[in-house]
Amino acid sequence: MHLPKIAMIGAGQVGATAAHLIAKKELGNLVLVDVDAGMARGKALDIAESGPVAGFDVAVSGTDDYADIAGSEVVVITAGMARKPGMDRSELLRKNVEIVSGIARQVAEHAPEAYVIVVTNPLDAMVCTVKEVTGFPPNRVMGMAGVLDSARMRRFISQELRVSGKDVTAMVLGSHGDRMVPVRGSSTVGGIPITELLSAERLEAIVERTRHGGGEVVELLKTGSAYYAPGASITEMVESIVRDQRRIRPVAAYLQGEYGVSDLYIGVPAIIGSGGVEQVVEIHLTEAEREQFDASVESVRKLIAEARAVSGPGGA
Ligand SMILES: NC(=O)c1ccc[n+]([C@@H]2O[C@H](COP(=O)([O-])OP(=O)(O)OC[C@H]3O[C@@H](n4cnc5c(N)ncnc54)[C@H](O)[C@@H]3O)[C@@H](O)[C@H]2O)c1
Numbered sequence: 394m395h396l397p398k399i400a401m402i403g404a405g406q407v408g409a410t411a412a413h414l415i416a417k418k419e420l421g422n423l424v425l426v427d428v429d430a431g432m433a434r435g436k437a438l439d440i441a442e443s444g445p446v447a448g449f450d451v452a453v454s455g456t457d458d459y460a461d462i463a464g465s466e467v468v469v470i471t472a473g474m475a476r477k478p479g480m481d482r483s484e485l486l487r488k489n490v491e492i493v494s495g496i497a498r499q500v501a502e503h504a505p506e507a508y509v510i511v512v513t514n515p516l517d518a519m520v521c522t523v524k525e526v527t528g529f530p531p532n533r534v535m536g537m538a539g540v541l542d543s544a545r546m547r548r549f550i551s552q553e554l555r556v557s558g559k560d561v562t563a564m565v566l567g568s569h570g571d572r573m574v575p576v577r578g579s580s581t582v583g584g585i586p587i588t589e590l591l592s593a594e595r596l597e598a599i600v601e602r603t604r605h606g607g608g609e610v611v612e613l614l615k616t617g618s619a620y621y622a623p624g625a626s627i628t629e630m631v632e633s634i635v636r637d638q639r640r641i642r643p644v645a646a647y648l649q650g651e652y653g654v655s656d657l658y659i660g661v662p663a664i665i666g667s668g669g670v671e672q673v674v675e676i677h678l679t680e681a682e683r684e685q686f687d688a689s690v691e692s693v694r695k696l697i698a699e700a701r702a703v704s705g706p707g708g709a
């Protein structure tokens with residue numbers, strides 16, 4: 394059976410967790426790339442050795458040589474610093490823009506046809522950096538955050554109502570930060586609008602917890618940030634591309650007039666398939682959500698300007 398090649402740049406907590414899930418689903422043969430070649434090789438070997446027990450058969454290798462990503466259909470960028478308690482994601486910008494720019498140059502050289510999913514924080518600015526440095530078309534560069542933020546909201550709703558999270562839908566848009574926009578009207582449980590099942594007060598508490606969901610895990614872990622739910626969210630996006638599922642998921646996509654915004658990456662619903670971000674879907678936002686979305690846009694524009702100042706013109 395022909396399997397696509399999937400490159401995971403960064404074999405840390407998020408990269409390795411996502412790689413393991415991708416291998417278990419047999420979505421493709423994997424190459425893990427990290428500045429720490431020993432760790433990339435060791436984790437690749439360990440994941441591959443779990444195959445006979447877990448019941449999957451894919452190739453998994455580790456390397457620090459970008460030539461090994463040649464021919465990758467999907468490249469996921471998870472390399473970079475994670476935040477610690479008390480930090481905001483934006484504090485990672487200086488260090489991570491350097492790391493991500495360097496990686497983007499390697500991706501453009503060695504995997505020029507790839508679809509790229511950016512995960513490194515601060516997410517919206519890093520995905521913009523990757524587009525600018527690679528020069529790839531917008532449909533081939535996207536960011537993972539909305540699937541994760543929505544998963545958190547789904548989980549909190551399912552806990553509150555004591556129902557299966559599988560039946561809960563949620564849509565969190567905007568930037569991946571405290572200004573994210575959980576869209577109440579897009580939340581349902583078994584097809585029933587959430588507003589019929591939860592009081593406005595309880596729903597507001599869930600929305601607030603969702604906004605700080607990443608920070609909640611950081612405070613508990615103390616040494617870094619979340620990786621199980623991020624790993625699952627990356628896997629869902631990779632699957633939608635390599636299996637051409639055309640799922641509508643919230644992703645950081647490049648807006649070219651949609652939502653009245655241009656030349657900016659931000660979280661919106663989009664159809665994800667074998668053509669990457671195939672279509673941005675515009676949904677109705679209430680006045681309050683629209684204001685929050687606009688505030689999100691402003692915060693991302695500021696971060697992107699900072700990222701450009703660090704990485705230089707054209708992200709080079
Ligand atoms: N978008 C999201 O929703 C989301 C979710 C979780 C984590 N993140 C972000 O993902 C990133 C990784 O998180 P983590 O928990 O895996 O961190 P981690 O420290 O466990 O792993 C990061 C890895 O990057 C590697 N690395 C550093 N510089 C590199 C380079 N130049 N080339 C290749 N590899 C390099 C490190 O060696 C390390 O293995 C962080 O920026 C974090 O904030 C984003």
Ligand SMILES: O=C(O)C[C@H](O)C(=O)O
Nearest residue numbers: 476482514607608618619
């Ligand atoms: O919170 C973080 O720093 C990591 C990630 O963005 C998350 O939401 O878990």
